[in-house]
Structure formats: C-alpha cells, structure tokens
Amino acid sequence: MINDEKSAAGDDPAIIYQYIFDAWIAGKNVKEISDLTGLNLETVMRILKEKQKPIVKEGS
Amino acid sequence: MESKTRVVETLSLLPDRLSTRRLKPTARFRWHTSDCGTALLSKPAFGTVAKFAAPNLNTFLPGLNQPGFFMELAWPSTPLASMKPGRQPVENDSDHFHDSESGDIYDLFNACNGIIVRDGLLDVDQLNNYTAKEAEALNIIRLKQVWEHTRTGCPDCRKIVAALHALRRVVGNVAGDIVSHQDDSETDPDINHISSIS
Numbered sequence: 001m002i003n004d005e006k007s008a009a010g011d012d013p014a015i016i017y018q019y020i021f022d023a024w025i026a027g028k029n030v031k032e033i034s035d036l037t038g039l040n041l042e043t044v045m046r047i048l049k050e051k052q053k054p055i056v057k058e059g060s
Numbered sequence: 061m062e063s064k065t066r067v068v069e070t071l072s073l074l075p076d077r078l079s080t081r082r083l084k085p086t087a088r089f090r091w092h093t094s095d096c097g098t099a100l101l102s103k104p105a106f107g108t109v110a111k112f113a114a115p116n117l118n119t120f121l122p123g124l125n126q127p128g129f130f131m132e133l134a135w136p137s138t139p140l141a142s143m144k145p146g147r148q149p150v151e152n153d154s155d156h157f158h159d160s161e162s163g164d165i166y167d168l169f170n171a172c173n174g175i176i177v178r179d180g181l182l183d184v185d186q187l188n189n190y191t192a193k194e195a196e197a198l199n200i201i202r203l204k205q206v207w208e209h210t211r212t213g214c215p216d217c218r219k220i221v222a223a224l225h226a227l228r229r230v231v232g233n234v235a236g237d238i239v240s241h242q243d244d245s246e247t248d249p250d251i252n253h254i255s256s257i258s
Contacts, residue, residue: 019257022250025231026257029173031194036257041197049166053159056166056223 020044021051157209158216163202165210165217169224171198176225180218181211 016037023033034044158165172186184207187200210217 023257024170025228027228027232028257030170031190041194045167045170045198048170049164052166052170052224052227055227056220059223059227 017047017051020047024048154209154214154216157206157214158220163199163206165206165220166224167198168203168206168210169221171200171203174221174225174228176221180221182207182221 016039020033020037020039023036024030028036030041030044030048033039033048034041037044039047156162156164168182171190172182172184175183175186177183184204187195187198187203187207190198190200206217210221
C-alpha cells in the first residue's frame with residue numbers, strides 16, 4: 001500500500017479491509033499483505049477472516 | 061379377607077441420590093386385612109410380587125389391624141437418563157475448529173495460503189515457513205491442532221476449504237477476464253485495483 005493510500009485509509013477502516021481482501025483474492029499470502037499494508041500478521045489474519053466468513057456462510 | 065383400595069400420590073427420589081430432581085409417580089396402595097400378618101407388595105412394572113412383613117408400615121395405616129397392601133407404581137414414561145441435569149443436548153464438540161477467535165479452519169487456510177496438496181487437505185508444511193515470532197503471533201500450535209482435526213475428514217472443514225478456494229479462484233478469474241476484455245477506461249475501478257495488486 002503506497003503512502004497516499006495509507007493516509008487515506010487511515011480514516012476509513014473499510015478501505016483497509018477491502019484492500020486486504022483484494023490482495024488475498026489477487027493471490028498474496030498473509031506475510032506479503034502484512035508487508036504491503038504495514039499491519040502485523042495477527043491483524044491481517046483477523047481482518048481477512050472477518051471478510052471471508054460472511055461470504056462462505058452466505059454461500060453454504 | 062377384606063380389601064380396601066386407596067389411591068395416593070407420593071414423591072420419590074430418583075435412584076441416583078446425587079440428583080436433586082424428584083419424580084412424582086402415582087402410587088396405588090391396595091390394603092388387605094388378613095389373619096396372616098403379612099403384607100403383599102405388587103410392582104407390575106417389573107412383573108414381580110414380593111412378600112414381606114411390614115409391622116412398621118402398619119403403624120401408618122389408621123384403622124387397620126395387621127394389613128397387607130399392594131403397591132402399583134405408575135413409572136414415568138420418560139427415560140430416567142434423559143431427566144438427569146447432565147444429559148442436556150450439547151453443542152458439537154468440533155465446532156470450535158470451524159469458528160473460533162483462537163484459531164480455526166479459516167486461519168489455517170490463510171496461514172497455508174490456501175495451498176491444497178491432496179484430498180482437499182491443506183499443505184500444513186506451509187506453517188514451517190514462518191519465523192518463531194510469526195509462529196507465535198499466528199498461534200501455530202493451535203493451527204496444527206486444527207489441521208489434525210481437518211485430516212480426520214471433517215466434512216465441515218472440507219466445505220469451508222472448498223468454499224474459500226473457490227471464492228479466491230472465481231473472483232480472481234472474473235477480475236482477470238474483465239480486465240483482459242475491456243479497455244482500462246471502461247474497467248471497474250475495483251477490478252483495476254485488484255489487478256494492480258497482483
């Protein structure tokens with residue numbers, strides 16, 4: 001995530017959430033997403049799961 | 061021999077003395093006065109008839125001299141085991157592997173980057189790619205427990221892994237297809253965003 005995006009996303013967690021999900025869809029692993037966003041691994045994992053669960057449960 | 065029948069209700073403790081719950085069977089006592097001085101106890105529920113001397117019981121029988129009695133217990137139709145407090149329906153024991161803050165199949169999928177090796181099982185060796193610090197942050201020990209559960213063939217885990225795999229593949233393919241068939245000016249900004257990441 002480039003600096004302009006970081007500053008913009010800082011006020012809106014939804015943007016961070018969507019960025020992490022998009023990165024995962026694009027094939028990035030959690031370590032790469034952590035590096036891209038500057039967030040720690042735990043946070044990336046938590047956010048990713050929060051985005052995934054509703055979709056999986058809705059589809060089941 | 062004279063015969064009198066009295067129907068009374070009585071409370072009785074369960075055979076399990078630790079239980080605090082009480083049954084309330086209806087007991088029918090059929091009193092018999094006879095000269096033999098014995099009491100007859102009939103328990104039709106068990107198909108048995110027992111004889112015993114009941115001098116002490118006689119003291120509770122007003123107006124009767126050396127009586128005998130029949131006792132018919134109407135046992136409750138509910139099985140006793142189901143009435144014990146500890147027998148309440150419980151949640152599936154494996155549910156915490158499918159939805160848990162401390163680590164579940166979603167976390168395992170993400171930590172393994174969704175790599176499947178065989179039979180729909182995730183590549184647990186991917187967990188070895190993390191440093192000790194990262195492993196602690198990801199709670200790798202817990203994730204290995206989840207994997208041990210998953211490898212037993214849990215259908216719920218299999219379903220979640222398949223759903224996540226399909227989600228990633230299908231959405232990624234759709235994004236790629238749209239990008240390849242449209243000019244940049246016409247492309248959805250969200251799709252462009254995904255493509256720019258990859």
